[in-house]
Amino acid sequence: MDKLLEEAAAGKFVSQFTRAELANTINGYIQPSCSPTDPTNSDDEAYLSDIREPVFNYMDRAVLDSSSRNYIILLADSGMGKTSFCISYRSHLLKAHPSQDVALISLTHPECDRHISRIKSKSTCILLLDALDEDAIAIQNGRGRLDSILELAVDFQSVVITCRSQFFADDHSIPVETPIRRISPRGIGQNQNANLKRFYLSPFDNKQVKRYINRHFPAWAVHRFGQRSRAFKLIADIPELASRPMLLERLPEIARGKDDLRELYQLYEFMVSGWAHRERNWIPEEKLLAVSREIAVQSFARSGHRAQRITKGELQSIANQLINNDPDWNHLQTRSLLNRDSNGLFKFAHLSILEFLVVQSAVEGDERALSHPWTGFMKQLFISWGYYRHGEEDLAKARSLLTSSKARTSILPLSDYWAMPPRQGLPNFKLSATRRLNESGSSRLAIPQWRTSNISLDKSGDSITVNDHEFFLKWHTQSVVQAGSGGMMMTLTSAQQINARSDAYRFPSYDEFISLVEGLNAIGKSDLLNDGVFFPISDTPGEKRHLLVSLGKARETGGITKIVDKERLVSATRRTITCYETGQAQSHKYGSQTSVQVWWIDKH
Secondary structure, three states: OHHHHHHHHOOOOEOOOOHHHHHHHHHOOOOOEEEOOOHHHOOOOHHHOOOOEEHHHHHHHHHOOOOOOEEEEEEEOOOOOHHHHHHHHHHHHHHHOOOOEEEEEEOOOOOHHHHHHHOOOHHHEEEEEEOHHHOHHHHHOHHHHHHHHHHHOOOOOEEEEEEEHHHOOOHHHOOOEEEEEOOOOOOOOOOOEEEEEEEEEOOOOHHHHHHHHHHHOOOOOHHHHHHHHHHHHHHHHOOHHHHOHHHHOOHHHHHHOOOOOOOHHHHHHHHHHHHHHHOOOOOOHHHHHHHHHHHHHHHHHHHOOOOOOEOHHHHHHHHHHHHOOOOOHHHOOOOOOEEEOOOOOEEEOOHHHHHHHHHHHHHOOOHHHHOOOOOHHHHHHHHHHHHHOOOHHHHHHHHHHHOOOOHHHHOOOOOOOOOOOOOEOOOOHHHHHOHHHHOOHHHOOOOHHHHHHHEEEEEEOOEEEEEEOOOOEEEEEOOOOOOOOOOOEEEHHHHHHHHHHOOOEEOOOHHHHHHHHHHHHHOOOHHHOOOOOOEEEEEEEEOOEEEEEEEOOOOOOOOOEEEEEEEEEOOOOOOEEEEEEEEOOOOOOHHHHOEEEOOEEEOO
C-alpha cells in the first residue's frame, strides 16, 4: 500500500485521486470475475458459470507470462469498476510480486503519452492503461488511437488497456490484432501481428454481493440487522446495484437512509442530489444541479456520449448565464461528481453521470438532449424513469418525447433485445409472454402505457401496415376487408413458399409476434388478430418441423398439429396465446391441410 501511494504521490500514477481515495479503493475492493464474452449479450448469468474466473487470476497468467508479450483490452459497461480494477490490481501485483515493475497511467491525462515514454525498464514493466474511451484523441479516432498507443507501448512486458464496452459499435468492431509484428517464430495458423486479447468484467454474482454486504453490515452487528436486511432487499429490488460497483458503493449510505429506492433512475437521482446537498455550503443545490445539467447537455450536443472536458472559462460562462453568478469552483470537494484535473479542466467523475443528466434534461423537454443517438445505458435510465414516474403529467412528457421527430434517430428503438432472430428450437414461452413484468437491465422493456406512443397504423386499400417504433419492426397483412374480419387465408404451404422466395418479407419470430399482440392491444386494434386463427412463426424446433400460434381458446389439433404451449397470458393484455407444432411427423399433408393468416415483417 505504501509503495503504491508513494508512487502515486510522485506522479507516476496519473489520476485525480487523493491518497485517501486510493486507500479506500484498495481496502474496499471486491474482486470481480471476468469472461471472454460480453455479459450484456446473455439472457442471464447462468451461461458464465463455466467460463468466468476471478479477474486477478486471469490477469496474472496473462501479464506474468515471460515467454511472450501480451496485449489485453479489458472491457466493461459504465460503472462496473474499470478504474478500481486498475488501482487494486496494481496493488495486488506489488504485494504478490515485489520485484515486478508496474506502471498505471490514466489515458484521460493530456500528457499520458509522455508519461508512457518516460517509464524506464519497459521490457520488465507491466503497463496498465485506464479509460481508452475517455482519451481525447480516441474519441475522434478510436482504432487509430488504439494502434498508436500499442505502438508506443511496444517495448513493455505486457499491456492492459481498459475501455467502456459501448466505445465500440459492436463486437465485430473490436480489434483482434495489434499493429505490432511478432518477433518470435509463429506457430501454425498464427497471424503475423500480435493478438489483442479481449476480456470482459462480469457483474457481481450472489457470493460477491454477499461478501460486500457482510463487510459493511456484518452479521454479528445485531444493532445493524435492519440495515443489513434492507441492503439485501435493495439488491433484490434493483439488480443494477449488483452489476455496477459504482452504485454498489452507495449501498451502505442508501441502506442507512429512509428513501424508498426501487429504480436505477432513482439511484442516480439520489447520488446526484446527495452530491449537490454536500456542496450546498458554497453554492445552492438547485443552482449546482442547473449548471451541471447544462454542462452535460452542451457536452453531449458537441460530442455525443463521449467524455469531454470544459475549461474554467466555459464553466464560468455557463454559471453566469444560468444563475447570474460565478461561484468559486475551487470549493469542489474531493469526491465531487464534477472533477477538476491537473490542467484545470472540468469533467464529470463518471460518464454515466453525464448520461443521467442528459436523460433528465430530455424528459424536461430539452431537445439538445436528442442531438445524438443514446447509448443502451441512457435508454435503460429512460425506461427506469418510466417505471418510477408514470402519472398523467409524466406520461405526457414521455409521449411528447417518444413522438418527437428527433426521437427516431436518438432514442428509438428503445430496445432491440426482443426484436431478435428466430430461435433454433422452441421459444422461451414464459419469458417472452411475461417480458414486461419481470425483466431488468439491458433487456427490460418500457412500461405498457408507452406503447401507444410507439405504434402507428396505416391502411391502404385492402392492406394494413403497422409500424412498431419501439423495436423498429414494420408489419404487413394483406386483403383485410374490415377490422375484425381477419386477413386473407391461405394454406401453410403457400405461405411457406412466399416466405422462402421473398426478399422483402419474412415470418415473425414468437417474440416478435408477442410484440404485435401487445402493440395492437395498446392502440385498441386487437380485433385485427382474430381468435382461433393459425399464424405461422419462424422459430424452428427441428428439421421439417414448424410452429404456429393462435390467440384465445386453444384449437382442436385434429392430428395435424400438437400443442407445445397452451393458453399463456400475454403481459399487459387480456389475450392468451397457444403454440403448436406441425410437420411431417404429424401428417404428410400438413401444409395443404392447414390454413393460416400471415402477418409479415419487413426484412432489414
